[in-house]
Amino acid sequence: MPVWKLAAAFVAVTILLVGCGRDDPEAALQAAVVSLQDSIENKDTSQLMALVHKEFSANRELDRDWVQRTAALMFLRHRNVGVITLNSRSWIDPTYSDKGYSEAQVALTGAEGWLPQRLGHYDVRLEWWLTDGEWQLARLNWE
Structure with missing residues (x-):
């Protein structure tokens, strides 16, 4: 699978929901999704990596370093990335x-x-873990 497709799958996870109130855990989860999307659209690798859990795994074979390398490549290759x-x-x-x-x-x-x-x-499925009061992306799978 080409690298841009892997990057595309990762970016796709960022577009999932619109948040409601900040007091409930589901709203905080939705805010994390929005923050992930913003970090990718703004090409902010440090913000992106802050949202990725240290034990991250994608499709049971890719790790946190893959996220950083793929994001860097995607940010260099494309001036604009859109997610629908x-x-x-x-x-x-x-x-x-x-x-x-x-x-x-x-x-x-x-x-x-x-x-x-x-x-x-892409059909994507994300698993988020609540770590020190913040939702972090721990698992990513796509088809």
Whole structure:
């Protein structure tokens, strides 16, 4: 699979939800999703990496270093990245309140200008872990 597709899948996770109130854990989870999206769209690698858990795993074979390398490559290759959410939902695990999940169907575009040069469609599933009061992305899977 080309590197841009892996990067696209990672970017796709950022577009899942719009937050409501800040007092409930689900709203905090949604705020983390928005923050992840902002960090990618603004090409802010340090903010992005702050949201990725130290035990991150993608598709059971890629690690946190992969996130950093893929983001750097994507940021160099594309001046603009767009993510379009086609369908999404998020929830807190009813048994373990320190785990949250998000699922979405997303379309990802990469462009040098206004017109997209690349387009990909992905079904993504994210697992978030609540660590020191902050939601961090721990697992990412896509098809």
